Amino acid sequence: MKRRVPLTIVFIVSLFMVIQYFVPLDSWAWMYQYLIDWTIIIGVFALLLGIWSLLRVNYEKIQRKSENWQYSIVTLLGLFIMIIVGFVPGWGNLENYTYQHLFYYVLVPIQATMFSLLAFFIASAAFRAFRARSALASLLLFSGLIIMIRFVPMGPLSEPISEIATWILQVPNLAAKRAIIIGIGLGAAATALKIMLGIERAYLGRD
Amino acid sequence: MRYKCIIAAAVLFVGLILPQALFAQEDAEVPDSLLAEVQLEPPPQPVVTEGVDRPNDNGHKLTVKWKYPEEGVDLIEGFEVYRSMSPDGEFQLRGQSPADYFEYFDIGGVDKSDPDYMANDEDYYYKIVAIGKNGVSSESEIGGPFQTSGQVFHTGKIPVLIGVVIFAFFTVYFISSAKKGKELYVRPLAGIEAVDEAVGRATEMGKPILYILGIGTAADIATIASFTILGRVAKKVAEYQTDLIVPCYEPIVMSIAQDVVRSAYLEAGRPDQYNDDMVFFVTNAQFAYVAGVNGIMVRERPATNFYLGYFAAESLILAETGNSIGAIQIAGTDQITQIPFFVVACDYTLIGEELYAASAYLGRDPLLLGSLKAEDWAKGILMVVFLIGVLTVAFGWDGIRELVRVNL
Amino acid sequence: MNIFEKMVALDRRWVFLFLFVVVSFAYFFRNSFSVDVVTTKEVESIYDFIEGAEPGDKILMSFDYDPSSLAELHPMSRAIMLHCFRQGVQVIAVTLSQYGAGMVEEVLRDVSAEAAELYGREVSYGTDYCFIGYRPYPAFVILGMGENFRVFFPRDYYDTLLDDLPIMHRVRNYDDVKGVLSITSGTTSDMWIIYGNARYNMPLALGVTGVMATDYYPYLGNALFGLIGGWKGAAEYEQLVDQPHDANRGMPAQVAAHLTIVLFIIIGNIGYLMSGRKKPKIGV
Numbered sequence: 001m002k003r004r005v006p007l008t009i010v011f012i013v014s015l016f017m018v019i020q021y022f023v024p025l026d027s028w029a030w031m032y033q034y035l036i037d038w039t040i041i042i043g044v045f046a047l048l049l050g051i052w053s054l055l056r057v058n059y060e061k062i063q064r065k066s067e068n069w070q071y072s073i074v075t076l077l078g079l080f081i082m083i084i085v086g087f088v089p090g091w092g093n094l095e096n097y098t099y100q101h102l103f104y105y106v107l108v109p110i111q112a113t114m115f116s117l118l119a120f121f122i123a124s125a126a127f128r129a130f131r132a133r134s135a136l137a138s139l140l141l142f143s144g145l146i147i148m149i150r151f152v153p154m155g156p157l158s159e160p161i162s163e164i165a166t167w168i169l170q171v172p173n174l175a176a177k178r179a180i181i182i183g184i185g186l187g188a189a190a191t192a193l194k195i196m197l198g199i200e201r202a203y204l205g206r207d
Numbered sequence: 208m209r210y211k212c213i214i215a216a217a218v219l220f221v222g223l224i225l226p227q228a229l230f231a232q233e234d235a236e237v238p239d240s241l242l243a244e245v246q247l248e249p250p251p252q253p254v255v256t257e258g259v260d261r262p263n264d265n266g267h268k269l270t271v272k273w274k275y276p277e278e279g280v281d282l283i284e285g286f287e288v289y290r291s292m293s294p295d296g297e298f299q300l301r302g303q304s305p306a307d308y309f310e311y312f313d314i315g316g317v318d319k320s321d322p323d324y325m326a327n328d329e330d331y332y333y334k335i336v337a338i339g340k341n342g343v344s345s346e347s348e349i350g351g352p353f354q355t356s357g358q359v360f361h362t363g364k365i366p367v368l369i370g371v372v373i374f375a376f377f378t379v380y381f382i383s384s385a386k387k388g389k390e391l392y393v394r395p396l397a398g399i400e401a402v403d404e405a406v407g408r409a410t411e412m413g414k415p416i417l418y419i420l421g422i423g424t425a426a427d428i429a430t431i432a433s434f435t436i437l438g439r440v441a442k443k444v445a446e447y448q449t450d451l452i453v454p455c456y457e458p459i460v461m462s463i464a465q466d467v468v469r470s471a472y473l474e475a476g477r478p479d480q481y482n483d484d485m486v487f488f489v490t491n492a493q494f495a496y497v498a499g500v501n502g503i504m505v506r507e508r509p510a511t512n513f514y515l516g517y518f519a520a521e522s523l524i525l526a527e528t529g530n531s532i533g534a535i536q537i538a539g540t541d542q543i544t545q546i547p548f549f550v551v552a553c554d555y556t557l558i559g560e561e562l563y564a565a566s567a568y569l570g571r572d573p574l575l576l577g578s579l580k581a582e583d584w585a586k587g588i589l590m591v592v593f594l595i596g597v598l599t600v601a602f603g604w605d606g607i608r609e610l611v612r613v614n615l
Numbered sequence: 616m617n618i619f620e621k622m623v624a625l626d627r628r629w630v631f632l633f634l635f636v637v638v639s640f641a642y643f644f645r646n647s648f649s650v651d652v653v654t655t656k657e658v659e660s661i662y663d664f665i666e667g668a669e670p671g672d673k674i675l676m677s678f679d680y681d682p683s684s685l686a687e688l689h690p691m692s693r694a695i696m697l698h699c700f701r702q703g704v705q706v707i708a709v710t711l712s713q714y715g716a717g718m719v720e721e722v723l724r725d726v727s728a729e730a731a732e733l734y735g736r737e738v739s740y741g742t743d744y745c746f747i748g749y750r751p752y753p754a755f756v757i758l759g760m761g762e763n764f765r766v767f768f769p770r771d772y773y774d775t776l777l778d779d780l781p782i783m784h785r786v787r788n789y790d791d792v793k794g795v796l797s798i799t800s801g802t803t804s805d806m807w808i809i810y811g812n813a814r815y816n817m818p819l820a821l822g823v824t825g826v827m828a829t830d831y832y833p834y835l836g837n838a839l840f841g842l843i844g845g846w847k848g849a850a851e852y853e854q855l856v857d858q859p860h861d862a863n864r865g866m867p868a869q870v871a872a873h874l875t876i877v878l879f880i881i882i883g884n885i886g887y888l889m890s891g892r893k894k895p896k897i898g899v
Contacts, residue, residue, distance in 0.1 A: 018371070022364055024265045025357045026317060026327075036755050039426075043459065043751075050458025050488035057487045068506060103717050108682035111714075114494035115683035118520060119872060121527040123634050124627040127879040128530075129551035131887045145880065148873045151847055151866075153651055162653075169829050177543050178833065180559045182589065184541045186374075187560030188428040190582045193378055195431065199574045200566065202435035203425070203463055314790055317762055323787065492714075494683050519801060520683070520826070531627065544826055 007198040014196040054079065143168050250339040251279035253286065253309075255350025258333060263364075263614070266327035266357035267315040273335045273347060280306050287336040287344075288313065294332050294349050311335075315355070327356050363614030373588070377581035384580075385573030391580050398537050398555035399568040402436075405511040405535050406443045414510035415450035416440070419500060419525065421516025421540065422493055425459040428563065429541045433516040434467050435566035436539075440513065441471035445480060453486040454503060456496050461488045497521040501528045514538040514553070515562060518545045526552030539565065622886025625879075634875050641871035642864075650866040657832075658851040661796070661820045661841035662698070668793055670703025673786060675760075677797040677807070678722070679753070681714035684800035684824055690862035691822045691849035692722050692798050696744075698856045700730035705782050706744040707792065709760075709768070711753035711803050716772065719746055733858075741780045748772035753803045754810050761815040763787050794818035794840070804831065812838045822848070 013035070020028050058072035085099045130145075132138040150165035152158075194200035254274045261268045271288060288311040289298035304311045313333075315325020325331070330352030338344045385391055409416045418437055423430040437453070444451045453468065455461035465486045472481035489499040501524065504512070512529040514522065514536065522538075522545040529536050530552050538549035539557030549556045557565060560582070567575035596607040616624070665674070676695070680688045699706050710719050723746055727738040738744070747768040750756045759766040764786065770776055777783045785791060795817055797807045804821050812819040818840050821831055825845025835842055843852055846869055849862035 022361050022368060023359060024263060024361050025359060026265045029265055033755075036752070040752055043424075046458035046462065047491075048458075049462055050455075050491070053458070053461060053488035054490070057484055060484070071502070100717075104721070107714075108685065108717070111492075111494045111682035112685055114498055114524070115520065116686070117524050119638075120631045120634055121523050123872075123876045123879060124630045125523060125527055125548070125551045126876050127625070127627070127630055127883045130880045130883070132884055133887075141880070141884070145877055148877055151650075152870050152874060170832055173829060174833060177830065180543055180546070183560040183586065184543075184563075186582050186585055186589075187563035188541070189371075189374060190378065190578050191428045191432060191563045193375060194575070194578050199382070199578065200431070200435065202438050202467060202566065203431055204466075312790070314788065316787075321763065323763075493681070520824075544830060 003201070003204060006204055007201070011196060011198065014192070018196075051079070247341055247343045249343045249345040250282040250337045251276045252345045253335040253337050253347040255333055255335055255347050258331070258351060258353025260353075260355045261312070263358055263361045265317065266355045267317050267325045269313045269315075269325070269331065269353055269355045270310055271313060271333045271335075271350070271353070272310040273350070275309055275337065279337065282339055282341075284338045284340055286311070287338060289334045289336065291332050292330065294351070296332075298332075298334060325355060328354055330354060366611050366613050374581065374585050377584050378578050381580040381584070382574050382577035385577035388573075391573075391576045393564070393568065393576060393579055396557065396561055396565070396568055398539060398557045398561070399565050401535075401537055401555050402440060402569070403443065405513075405537055406440065406447060406449065408535055409510035410447040410449045412510045415452050415507055416444055416511045416513070417500075417504065417507070417509040417529075417534070418451060418453045418513045419516070420453070420455060420460055420464060421514070421518045422456040422496060422521070423460070423517025424457050425463055427517045429515075429517040429539075430460060432563045432566060433539075434463060436513070436515050436569060437464060438467045438471050439566075439569040441468045442475045445472045445475035445477045448477070448480065451485050452503060452507060452509065454489045454496075454500050455486060456489065456491055456493075458488055458491070461486060493519060493521055497524050500525060504528050504532055504534070508532050509534055512536045514540070514549065515557070515565075516540065518542055518549075520545075523548040523552060529553075617890070619886045619890040622882050623890055625882070625886075630879055633879075634872060637871050637875045638868050642868040645864055645867040648867055650870050652847070652850045652854050652863065652866060654851040654855060655848075657835055657842040657844075658848050659841075659855065661695070661843060662852065662855040664794060664818070664820070664840060665695070665698050665702055665704055668702055668704045671705065672793045673705045673707055673782065673791070674699065675707045675709065675789070675792045675795045677709050677711060677795065677799070677803070678715050678719045679711045679797055679799035679801065679803035680718060681712050681800065682718070685718065686861075686865075687824050687846050687849065688798050688800060688822060689718070689722065690846070690860060691843050691852055692718075693726050693860065694849060694852040694856050694858060694862075695796060695798075695822070696722065696726040697730055697733070697858055698852075700727070700738050700743065701734055701856070704793070705742075707764075707782065707786070708744060708746040710749045711756055711806075712799075712801070713749065713751065716749045720772075741775075742782055745780050745782050746772045747777065754806045757806055757810040758814070761788055761811070789815045789817035792817070794820065796820050796822065798822040800824050800827070808834060808838045 016031070017035075020032050055076070058075050060066075061069045061072040062076075082099075082102065085096060085102060126144070130137075130141045132141055146161060147165050147168060150162045154161060191200060195203075256272050256274050259270045259272065260266070261270060273286075275286075283306045285306045286304040286309075288301045288304060290301045290313065291298040301313050302311060313325070314323075316323035318324060331354070332349050332351035333353070334349050335347040336344050337347075381391070406416060418440060420430055420433045420437065421427075425431070441451060451468065453464055455464055465483060468486050469478075469481050472478050489496050504525075505528070509529075509532075512525075512534045514525060514529075515538065518525075518540045519542065522540070522542075526536060526538065526549055536553035537555045537557075538553040539562035540546060540549065541559050541562060543559075546556065546558055550558075564579050564582075567579045592607070592611065596611070599605075599607045668674070676692075678692060696706060698704075708719050708723060710716055712718075723740075723744060727740070727744065730736075730738045740746075747764060748771060750767045756767050760768075764783070765777055768777060771780060789795065789811070795807065795811060797804060797819070799807075799821065800823065804823055804827065807819055807821070811817065820839055820841035820843075822843040823831060823845070825847065828842065828844025828848070831839060831842050831844075843849060846862050846865060850859075850866050853859050853862050
C-alpha cells in the first residue's frame with residue numbers, strides 16, 4: 001500500500017501528461033499549467049529543506065570543532081548576510097547598495113574565477129589525454145589540433161585549416177552527436193516509460 | 208517678293224504672337240475642389256473572402272483572408288484589420304498587414320480578463336481597410352461571421368503517437384519475454400563492471416567514496432538513472448562498511464537521495480550505520496557547488512569518485528580535481544558537451560544512454576533488461592527508416608519524409 | 616628518469632604556470648600584435664537581421680547567463696544592444712537565469728549611456744528599451760510569453776505595469792516582436808528552440824559559450840537564423856558594428872592560450888613516443 005499509492009499517482013499523472021501533449025484544448029492546458037505551478041511551489045519548500053540541511057551540517061561541524069570547522073562559519077556567515085541584506089524591509093532589497101556591492105564585487109568575481117579554472121584544467125587535461133596511443137587516438141589528436149589552431153593567424157594556411165576545421169565540426173562531429181542524441185532520446189523515453197509503468201522505482205527509496 | 212515676305216511675317220506677328228503676348232492669361236488656377244478630387248482618389252476596396260480557424264490548437268486564433276486587385280497594391284501603404292463581435296458593433300483595430308499580403312493571423316487572448324480575449328465558437332466580424340499612399344483609405348464590406356474552435360486532437364503529432372505506441376509495444380513485448388525467462392544478451396559496459404572494483408579499492412585504502420548526482424533536478428532523467436545506481440553503490444558500500452559522501456546540488460534531489468541511501472543500508476542489514484549527514488545539501492549555485500565539492504575532495508581525499516547525472520561546465524573542474532588526488536573515477540552523463548571532458552579525465556565513462564542502461568546492468572532485473580532490448584529494437588527500426596528516407600529523398604521522393612514530419 | 620619521461624610526467628602545475636604567464640603577457644601587450652577576426656555567416660546573419668530592421672521594430676533579448684559566463688557573453692550582449700540602439704530597434708529585455716537580473720541591469724545601464732554618447736541620441740527606458748524581469752522555470756516562461764508577456768510579467772523589473780511602458784504598447788507576444796535573441800550559457804538555449812521556435816515559429820538566434828556553439832550548428836537554417844559562439848563570435852560582432860571592445864581586446868590572449876595548449880600536447884606526445892609509450896602515474 002505504501003508503494004502502491006505513489007506508483008498509482010505517478011501512473012495517472014504521467015498518463016495525463018502524455019495525453020495532454022496531443023490534446024490542445026484550453027482545459028487540458030489549464031490542468032497542465034496547474035501541475036507545473038505545483039512543481040514550483042514544491043521546489044520552494046524543498047529549498048527550505050536544503051537550507052535546513054546546510055545549517056545543520058555546518059552547525060554540527062562548528063559544535064564538534066571538526067577539521068576545518070572555521071570554513072563552516074564562513075559558509076553560514078555568507079548565507080545569513082545575503083538573506084538579511086536581500087530581505088529586511090526598508091534596508092534590504094535588490095536595489096540596496098550593500099546587496100548590489102555584494103553581488104557585483106563578491107559573487108560575480110568569485111563565479112567568474114571558478115569558471116576561469118576551466119581554462120587551466122583544459123590545458124592539463126589536453127596535455128594528459130591527447131596522446132598518440134593508437135590510430136584512433138592519433139586521429140582524435142590531429143582533429144583536436146586542427147580545431148584549436150583554426151583561430152590562429154597562420155598566413156596562407158589559415159583558410160585551408162579553417163575549412164578543414166569547419167568540415168570536421170559540421171560533418172563527422174555532428175554525425176556522432178546526432179547519433180548520441182538519438183540514443184539519449186530513446187533512452188530517456190524508455191526510462192520515462194519505466195517510471196510511468198512502475199518498473200523503475202529507485203526514486204521511491206525502499207525497494 | 209521681298210515685300211510679300213515682310214508683309215506675311217508682319218501679319219503672322221500681329222495675328223498670332225502679339226495677341227498672346229498682350230492678352231494671354233497667366234496659367235489658369237485649378238480650383239481646390241477639383242484638385243482634391245483628382246489627387247485624393249481612394250484605392251480599390253478589399254473584399255473579405257474567408258476566416259479560417261487555425262488547426263491543431265486551443266482556438267482563440269483566426270486567419271482572415273481577403274482579395275485585392277493587383278493594380279491596387281502600388282497605391283496603398285498596407286491594410287488595417289478590424290474586428291467586432293457584431294456587424295453593428297464597434298470595430299477594434301487588430302493589426303496591420305503589408306500591401307502585398309492579403310491575410311492576417313488574428314491571435315486572441317485565452318483568458319476572459321484579457322482585453323484581447325477571443326472566445327471559441329462565437330461569431331466574429333472583420334473589415335479590412337486599405338490605406339492609400341495619398342492618405343485616403345477604403346473600407347471593405349463586413350466579412351463574417353467567422354468562428355474559432357479548439358481541436359481535441361493535434362493531428363500534426365500523429366507520427367509521435369505512432370512512435371510512442373510502437374515503442375511501448377516493443378517494451379511490453381520484451382518485458383513479457385524476459386518475465387517468461389528468456390535470456391536477453393546485453394553487451395558489457397566497462398564503467399559498470401568497474402563499480403565493484405572501485406568500491407573494493409576504497410575499502411582497502413580506508414578512504415571514502417564520493418558520489419555526485421550532478422546539478423540536475425529530480426525531474427531530469429539522468430538524475431533519476433543516477434538514483435538507481437546510487438542505491439546499488441550505497442548497498443555495496445554498506446556491506447563493505449566504507450564511508451559514503453553524497454553532496455547534493457538540489458534540495459529535492461537531496462531528500463530523495465537520503466531515502467535511497469537509507470533504504471540501501473537497510474537492505475544491506477546495516478541501518479545503524481546510516482547517517483543523514485552522508486547526504487547533504489551544498490548549494491544550488493553551479494560554481495559554488497563545484498567549489499564546495501572540490502574542497503571536499505581535497506580534504507577527504509576519496510579513493511573513488513562517481514559522477515553520474517546531469518553536468519554542465521563544472522564537469523572538467525570536478526574530474527581534474529579528482530584526478531589530481533589520485534581517485535579512480537567513473538562518470539556518466541547525457542550531456543553531449545560534457546562527455547569529452549569526462550572521457551579525457553576519468554577512468555570510465557558511460558556515454559549517453561549507457562547511463563540509463565546502467566540500472567538494468569547492475570540489477571539484471573528482467574523487467575529492466577526487457578526495456579533495454581526494446582530500446583535497441585526501436586533504434587534498429589529508426590536506422591532502417593532513416594536509410595529509406597535518405598535514399599527516397601535523394602531520388603526525389605518526399606513520401607517518407609512527409610510521413611514522419613511532425614507539425615507543431 | 617630521462618628527459619622524455621620527465622616530459623610525459625610533467626607536473627600539471629607547470630602547465631598552469633606557463634599558461635598563466637603566456638596569457639597575461641598576451642593580454643597586457645595585446646597592442647603589440649593583432650589578430651584578424653574573420654566574420655562567419657552565422658554571425659553575419661544576426662547582424663543583417665538587425666541591420667535590416669526598421670526604427671521602431673522590437674526584439675526580445677533574453678539574457679540567460681550568470682556571472683560565470685560573463686567574460687564570454689557580456690561582450691556579445693553589449694555589441695548587439697549597441698547595434699539595436701544605432702538602428703533605432705527597441706529592445707525588450709528579459710532574463711530566465713536567477714543571476715541574470717544583475718547582468719541585465721549592468722548591460723542596459725552601461726550600453727544605453729554609451730549608445731547615447733556614440734550616436735548622439737537619447738536612449739531612454741520605457742521607450743527604447745525595457746527590462747521585464749526574471750521568473751524561474753524557463754520552459755514555462757517561454758511558453759507563457761508565447762501567449763502573452765503579461766502572463767508571467769504583468770509588471771516590469773521596476774514594478775511598472777507593462778501597459779504603462781510605451782515600448783510595450785500593442786506588444787502581446789512573440790508575434791509582435793521582430794525576433795528573439797537568447798544569450799545563454801545553459802540549457803535555456805534548448806528550451807528556446809523546443810518551446811519557443813518549434814511551438815511559436817518566431818525568428819530565433821542564439822549567443823552561446825564557445826563550448827556549446829558546436830551543438831547548435833544543426834539548427835542553423837531551420838530553428839535558428841543566426842548563432843554567435845563564444846568570445847570569437849563576440850569579437851566578430853564587435854567588428855561588424857565597428858565597436859571593438861573586450862572581445863577584440865582578448866583575442867590575442869585566446870590565440871596565445873590555444874597555442875600554449877597545442878605546444879604542451881606536442882611536448883607530451885614527443886615525450887610519450889620517445890619514452891617508449893609508458894603510461895604516466897595516476898595523479899600527474
